[in-house]
Amino acid sequence: MVLIEVFGTGCAKCKRMNKNVEIAVKDLGIDADVRKIEDLDAMIERGVMLTPALYVDGEPKVVGHVPCVEDIKQILLGVK
Template sequence: MKIQVLGTGCAKCKSLEKAVREVVAQNNIDAEVTKVEDIMEIMKFNVMTTPALVVDGKVVVKGRVPSNDELKQILTNKIFLI
């Protein structure tokens, strides 16, 4: 699974990246987590409000930081709530 955290470096963006990495580690999820800070790359996903979470090329959360429980549900069940 490829997970991308989109954000320019604000506190919420950092918080989402940290939470995603924690959930991946705690649940032994086989995933590659990357942070995308380049605004031109972020805009390719049609995201105007950060932070955003992209799983396997699909934007699943944008404009907020979901709870760790919600992240676990998204990443383990691939339930995309957007």
């Protein structure tokens, strides 16, 4: 199972990132645990300084912008 964490405060970009991740996971049929993390203390603890941020299996993959669904698929295919 792949752990996917979307860090964001709930802004429009963060919501779009989360939606794009959900679409990518569904399209690929990946067994994933997708977590939306909005707690600022948790973000600081993990070193997230810009949102939205996408972490896959604990590794930062995207920080500060929203990738399209196809880009997220490519990221996820790289960890399968």
